[in-house]
Amino acid sequence: MKEKVEILPVPTRILTDRDDIVDCVEKYTRGKIGEDDVISVAESVVAITQGRIVRPEDLKISRAAQFCCRFIPDVGSLASPHGMQSLMNVEGKWRVAAALFAGFLGKIVGKSGLFYKWGGEQTALIDDVTGTMPPFDKHIVYGPRDPEDVVARLKERLGCFGAVIADVNDLKRSRIVGVTDGTKGDLVAKLLIDNPFGNASQKTPICIIKNFRQYQEGCD
Secondary structure, three states, rough: OOOOEEEEEEOOOOOOOOOOOHHHHHHHHOOOOOOEEEEEEEEEHHHHHOOOEHHHOOOOHHHHHHHHHOOOOOOOOOOOEEEEEEEHHHHHHEEEEEEEHHHHHHHHOOOOOHHHHHHOHHHOEEEEOOOOOOOOOOOOOOOOOOOHHHHHHHHHHOOOOOEEEEEEEEOOOOEEEEOOOOOOOHHHHHHHOOOOOOOOOOOEEEEEEOOOHHHHHHOO
């Protein structure tokens, strides 16, 4: 029989690039997390504490970004010239343009996702403005740096069963960006599908998944 899990959102103050994410998670989860639990942190908040943000007005928009963003669905973070330019700045203009063209050709022959596969790691991670909590809703937020190192440090510091960094939204998208060894990220992603994070005005960018070890063992 599968152990019943409980997802416990953890409120925090607004976290900034002056904070260390591991120190903050330890502070706000003290007395709440056990050895059978998994700690989950919103990827945008991890990135913010690493200073991986840029204001749109600080970007110099190229013609390539203006052109390429037209081919991204309106709901995507790369649909704006600023979002597309931020991607080109880190992954390279020609790589992004080539991946977009490949993605277009792929759709013609029934293959989807080629743009996100070949456009670079940040293609699926960048959050355009309004994608995260105030006051950073006026910024573009990149994906976190070294997510596997971050989750390893979280697990060691907290003494819990596992740790993940998750990219979750209200559109039923749940993706694990970093996960510790021995923790099944696909199971965590399914549990987070309804977006228990309140990483907007609610300020709950941390979730504890209680009894996850037993739950995972019951799924084997």
